[in-house]
Amino acid sequence: MTELTRLTLAEARDGLAGKKFSASELTKAFLSAAERANPDLNAFVTMTADHAMAQASDSDEKLAKGEARGLEGLPLGIKDLFATKGVHTQACSHILDGFKPPYESTITQNLWDAGAVMLGKTNMDEFAMGSSNETSYYGPVVNPWRRYGENGERSQDKLVPGGSSGGSASAVAADLCLAATATDTGGSIRQPAALTGTVGVKPTYGRCSRWGVVAFASSLDQAGPLAKTVKDAAIMLKYMASHDPKDTTSVNQPVPDYELSLKQGIKGLRVGVPKEYRVEGMATETEALWQQGIDWLKSEGATIHEISLPHTKYALPAYYIVAPAEASSNLARYDGVRYGLRIPGDNLIETYENSRAAGFGAEVKRRILIGTYVLSAGYYDAYYLKAQKVRTLIKQDFDQAWASVDVILTPTTPSPAFAQGEKSGDPLAMYLEDILTVTVNMAGLPGISVPAGLSAQGTPLGLQLIAKPFDEEMLFRVGQRIEDAAGRFPVTDRWWLE
């Protein structure tokens, strides 16, 4: 039998249905793989082994009785940003020390209601702020991929998995779980997917409930899956998405069966290629891959159209006003009084100041301060209001594009995974990682990253598809064509087992 952890989510689902193995065996295999890899990869911040085995045993009963639900017995990783009742939920920040929520997020509840098994909580950039997973209080996550020299020799450099959902991406790529939950505020699902050879979906704003997901920038945050294949991502999203009365921005629209879109052809589909995405500093191999993607879709019968999204270059600077502004407001709740870390002071204000000084890391402080500055008296119009106006223009660019195209194809990132420490000293260089993904958040659109090739050094590269609001089916339909043409990119060199 194939090693259980190598299976895709869809294969594992079929294997359980066909009684080839039990949910308990499957869960045990993942727990031991994660335990073995975690000292090297640091993908999980806590394992919930007993809980997982209890869930798996329930699933085995359901399977035996022929009462299996959609995700019955399938082991998942859950990003530390999702509230899980009685289990470590700290957004990988020191300030939430010891926090165990007395409630469950809507998305994770949906997953448990469908029979899924929680293996543990995955590592992430602190409060989802970062593009390399180096800002976590629990230390950096390591990408299971390594670079190789011309002679095929493996480099010892530790590569970043991208961020902020780096632990989820690393865990999926290294076969430590079948799939994982993630969140995307400026690229935090799609960028790590591209850097780890996994599939990541950022749904339309409002498709998945934000209730019980620790807030970063509320008008941009959206949860989605990280998975091994396009099909697995489609299965995951079907169960994550729902209408939730507890989130006022959650949209009341039926959730389609995304698996059905996978088999639809793309003949006659109009694919837009935005010229503004040929950004300065884009790796030549990334440009070549983009062209390859265009050729693949053309050969399947799609037509290619150059389009213009003129305000693209302003999306990232506008994001770095809007996101920190909303973050400074959202993170005001961490005061050392109601939950988490408390460092006493002589008076109440000093208690706040001490707790927040000790509890937040450097990047989070930087963003809170930027946000506080742009919202402070006299600056609101010049910064926040201006950025929200630019955001309207970015959305209008897309609205106009949809008149002539059905889907947009771009690279996910300008370049492949970089080494730890390479960009962490320069905030602006790190921010540029999201240059091709952030427009999608600013306009509230759905996007997917599909692995499509390898760099000269053997590390994965991803292509991004962008669709109209609530047309996730289009992403799965076209994404599947890319996966069919490119093949899959599983990690074969498991250096952490040596």
Add this chain to the structure above:
Amino acid sequence: MQVDEATVRRIARLARIKITDAEATGLQSELSGILNWVEQLSEVNTDNVEPMTRVVPIDLKQREDRVTDGDKPDDIVKNAPLRENHFFVVPKVIE
């Protein structure tokens, strides 16, 4: 936009984050760098452009005005670092 050290300290005070002298110096150049970079937005003509308030056009939801949750004082104070019965404990604020 050049941010001076006094401004960094004022902002940190507003954000209720204590910063050291070394942090103040570092933040001064980091914040100036970021604010200079976002300055490029001034190139964009936004006359007669409405600021974005929501990305997906949905009507504000309404629901029946009744209590749907609550009566969970134990849950609410459960994670508090310092508590007494069902109260959060803070340093004395009224003399």
